[in-house]
Amino acid sequence: MREACIEHGVDKVDAICLTHAHMDHVAGFDDVRRFNTINGGVPMRCFAMRETIEQMHRIFPYISDKKNEMGLFRPMINFVDNAEPFTIGDVALERLEVEHSFPCCGYLLTAPSGRRLAYSSDCHVLPPQTIAKLKGVDHLVLNCLRERFHPTHLSLETALGYIDEIKPGDTRLIHMCHDLSHAEWLKRLPDGVEPAYDGLAIEL
Ligand SMILES: [Zn+2]
Ligand SMILES: [Zn+2]
Structure with a gap:
């Protein structure tokens, strides 16, 4: 850190x-x-x-x-x-329930502009109530460990399935392992989905 x-x-x-x-x-x-x-x-x-x-x-x-x-x-x-929902400065936040082999959480941020960003660093399941909250979110930041199945993290196919359901404005994948390089990830990802990188800033 x-x-x-x-x-x-x-x-x-x-x-x-x-x-x-x-x-x-x-x-x-x-x-x-x-x-x-x-x-x-x-x-x-x-x-x-x-x-x-x-x-x-x-x-x-x-x-x-x-x-x-x-x-x-x-x-x-x-x-x-x-x-309970809370605020940091003028940003409203609420916890998102996810499964990471145990109950874990992500966060949904809503800026004063009304724009929303959802973040989930570690999970292998997004429950239906969480997907419902995220429909049409402006920015989705979602873990995607690798292409192969993993018992506690999202694999590429599962992550893309959730992205298809949620239909965010754009998606940044995080928490990838070293099976694939950044360039190889880009080749596998559809439009609107990209790997994040250290230092990336998203303005709401
Ligand atoms: Zn982790
Ligand atoms: Zn973890």
Whole structure:
């Protein structure tokens, strides 16, 4: 996380939305301390499912929500259960239920313009109620691990099936493994579907 923030000039973080507590998504959590300092010692709001919050406390037992007299040597986090819709600045967010061999979540963001972006980093099933919420979303960011079947991630055929049902304005695939290069992905994907890349910014 530290290297990604430096490389892409991320110098402001308003809040964090966790999808789940697998290590490929939370290993950099300790570096939230730097943003605590930048934000003047205010605990960072971190939205997550109740089960994920419990797991984060087990993985990082030293997380605190209080400013420590000895300085910011531990992440100061204000965890918030994401069961209810919430806002970060002027963006409205709601959790999307997905299956990742266990109940996991993605997020649906709605900007003041009314434009919507849906994000699901890890899942192998989008339940019908989630598909219904995503119909016609402007931007879909969806995991697609590889062409071959995988028990806990979307494979290409399944991902394209969901995209066909949802009919988003455009789709960016994320969380791909190294079976295919970026150029090979482009050859396999229909119009409106592209692999994402580090540093990609989408303006709503
Ligand atoms: Zn995962
Ligand atoms: Zn993952």
